[in-house]
Amino acid sequence: MNQDIRKDRNGEKRKIGRMNMTMKIRKATRNDIPYLVSIYNKTFKNTIFSPKKYYKKHIDKGKAEVIEINGKIAGAYIWDINRMKNILKTDVSIRDRYLWLIQVMVDPEHQKQGLGRNLMLDYMMKKELPKRLVCEPQLVEWYKRFGFIVYQNFYHDGKDMYVMLLE
Numbered sequence: 001m002n003q004d005i006r007k008d009r010n011g012e013k014r015k016i017g018r019m020n021m022t023m024k025i026r027k028a029t030r031n032d033i034p035y036l037v038s039i040y041n042k043t044f045k046n047t048i049f050s051p052k053k054y055y056k057k058h059i060d061k062g063k064a065e066v067i068e069i070n071g072k073i074a075g076a077y078i079w080d081i082n083r084m085k086n087i088l089k090t091d092v093s094i095r096d097r098y099l100w101l102i103q104v105m106v107d108p109e110h111q112k113q114g115l116g117r118n119l120m121l122d123y124m125m126k127k128e129l130p131k132r133l134v135c136e137p138q139l140v141e142w143y144k145r146f147g148f149i150v151y152q153n154f155y156h157d158g159k160d161m162y163v164m165l166l167e
């Protein structure tokens, strides 16, 4: 946030708050992994999952994008192209290939500034395949904002999960 000095209607000088952010979305590299792990730990609290290998795998496949604010990583998303795997135990068609959104996250310090939306729009611009994602109930409304619809729900590891799709 920068402060700008301007004159108001009465000719008095006034400080005006002004957002001055440079935002950029780019492919993640291995050098980004510590930053991604740090954001993950802040964002998904109380998780025992260690995401380091998982980020490395997707970065090496070119399927991880980061968002930078003034040159600093503030969020990311991970995607993949594959068929529905049996682990989800749903009856979603396994014939088709889908562009899966696997994870999207924004550093809590930068949430509610539109970064999540920009990451979603970047993902949605990947046009080649129909899109799918699996999420927990509290994210359903968020994905609906982008046109995803609930396709079905199922239980996994004692949790209610939703398959959402965007054609």
Ligand SMILES: CC(C)(COP(=O)(O)OP(=O)(O)OC[C@H]1O[C@@H](n2cnc3c(N)ncnc32)[C@H](O)[C@@H]1OP(=O)(O)O)[C@@H](O)C(=O)NCCC(=O)NCCS
Residues within 6 Å of the ligand: 043, 044, 102, 103, 104, 105, 106, 107, 110, 111, 112, 113, 114, 115, 116, 117, 118, 135, 138, 139, 140, 141, 142
């Ligand atoms: C979901 C998430 C990516 C949104 O990022 P963000 O940068 O804050 O999003 P934006 O600033 O673009 O949009 C904020 C808007 O989305 C809304 N929003 C955020 N999370 C939401 C949710 N779970 N359900 C519905 N709306 C939600 C906010 O209330 C805000 O609404 P407003 O525009 O009416 O004020 C971010 O909250 C996050 O990282 N959450 C934790 C990780 C997570 O659960 N990821 C998804 C599963 S992998």
